[in-house]
Amino acid sequence: MKKTFLLLCLVFSTVSFSQSIVGKWKSIDEQTKKAESIIEVYQENGKFYGKIIKILDPANKNAICDQCKGKNKNKPIEGLVIINGLTKDGDEWSGGKVLDPKNGKKYKCYITLKDKNTMKLRGYIGFSVFGRTAYWYRVIE
Numbered sequence: 001m002k003k004t005f006l007l008l009c010l011v012f013s014t015v016s017f018s019q020s021i022v023g024k025w026k027s028i029d030e031q032t033k034k035a036e037s038i039i040e041v042y043q044e045n046g047k048f049y050g051k052i053i054k055i056l057d058p059a060n061k062n063a064i065c066d067q068c069k070g071k072n073k074n075k076p077i078e079g080l081v082i083i084n085g086l087t088k089d090g091d092e093w094s095g096g097k098v099l100d101p102k103n104g105k106k107y108k109c110y111i112t113l114k115d116k117n118t119m120k121l122r123g124y125i126g127f128s129v130f131g132r133t134a135y136w137y138r139v140i141e
Helices: 002-018
Strands: 024-028 035-044 046-056 081-089 092-100 105-115 119-126 131-138
Touching: 002 046, 002 092, 035 081, 046 092
Parallel strands: none
Antiparallel strands: 024 035, 024 131, 035 046, 046 081, 081 092, 092 105, 105 119, 119 131
């Protein structure tokens, strides 16, 4: 009985852990379909955040967020926190914002996992029907 219980606990913890957005993700440019950057999603004080930790195109390595407003204005895109304040609600992470460093605009967003290695990020204004979806892929190291 104890072995069965321990096995069930182990399986449950593995399933729960694999269903997390925490980790490194590769973003893909929607137009060129090329890998664009690596974003590290992390949890801090019960909320989830995402930071661009690496720009993959050497030509854009020193790009700055010239379209951003406020504290992010003219900051390097590499190192920029682009996902702010998401909370987990069932199978969805929501209630926060995503920054598009290409245009400097912030959008409401939510994240779901299509599978353990594919993230669906939906950014929108007002209602989620008025938005854009991006898919990010887990970086397996």
